[in-house]
C-alpha cells in the first residue's frame with residue numbers, strides 16, 4: 001500500500017482549504033493510500049513534518065501551498081528518495097509554474113499516481129536550502145512587507161512592488177566567481193535556480209532547474225519609467241536584452257555587499273547579510289511532474 005503525506009498550508013494563497021481537504025480525503029481513499037494530512041501552523045512545521053516522515057515513510061509528499069511550504073517539504077526530504085508533488089494553492093505558485101504543474105487541484109493530485117520523476121538542483125545559500133529563487137534588494141523588501149501582511153494574493157504583492165519602486169537603494173557588490181572577481185553597483189541581485197517568478201516574470205531566460213548551474217541576475221539602477229519596460233521584457237522572455245540587466249551563469253559564488261542587505265529565498269526572509277555564499281547542489285530532490 002502506497003504511503004502519502006499531505007502537507008496543507010491553511011494560510012497560503014488566502015484561500016479557504018475546506019474543499020481541498022475534502023478532495024484530498026476522497027483521492028487518498030479512492031487510491032487506498034496509507035496517508036496522513038499535516039496542516040502547517042507556521043511554527044516548527046519542519047520538525048513536525050520530519051517526525052511524520054519517520055512514522056509514515058511516505059513514497060510521496062504532496063504539498064498544498066506556495067513556495068514557502070514547498071521549501072519546508074524539500075528541507076524535510078533532502079537526502080531521502082521521497083518525491084514531492086505540488087498542489088498549487090499558494091499566492092504566486094512560482095515552483096508550480098516553473099514545473100508546469102496543472103493549476104487544477106484534481107489534475108495536480110493525479111500526479112501522485114501518474115507523475116514522472118524529475119530530479120532538480122537546489123541551492124545552498126549561506127547554509128540554507130533554496131529551491132526556486134533568492135534575491136537581495138527590491139524583491140526581498142517586497143517579500144518582507146508581504147510576510148507581515150495578514151492578507152495573501154498577487155494583488156497584495158503587486159501593491160508592495162509599486163511602493164518599493166520609489167525607495168530603490170543602490171548597493172556595491174564584490175562578486176567572486178570561480179574564474180574571476182567583478183564589482184557591480186546594483187539595486188537588486190537575483191540568485192536564480194529557476195527562470196521566473198510566480199507572477200510569470202521571466203527574469204532568467206536561460207534558467208534551468210536541472211543544468212547543475214544557477215544564474216546571478218544583476219539589475220543596475222534604472223529610471224522609474226524603465227520598470228515598465230523591464231516588466232514588459234520579463235513577460236516576453238527578453239529580460240536579458242535590457243541594458244540594466246546582466247546575467248551570469250555559475251555553479252558557485254561569494255557576494256559581498258558594501259552595506260548589509262535583506263536576503264530572501266523562496267519567499268521566506270533569511271535576514272540582513274553582507275556576505276552571501278552560494279553553491280549549487282546538483283540533482284538533489286525529486287518532483288513528480290506531467291512530463292520530463
Ligand SMILES: Nc1ncnc2c1ncn2[C@@H]1O[C@H](COP(=O)(O)OP(=O)(O)OP(=O)(O)O)[C@@H](O)[C@H]1O
Pocket residue numbers: 009010011012013014040041042043065066067068069070089090091092093094152153198266267268
Ligand atoms: N497556519 C498558518 N498560519 C499562518 N501562517 C502560516 C501557517 N502555516 C504556514 N504559515 C506560513 O506560511 C508561509 C508560507 O506560505 P506559502 O509560501 O506556502 O504561501 P504563499 O506565500 O501564499 O504563496 P507563494 O509562496 O506561492 O507566494 C510561511 O512563512 C509559514 O510560516
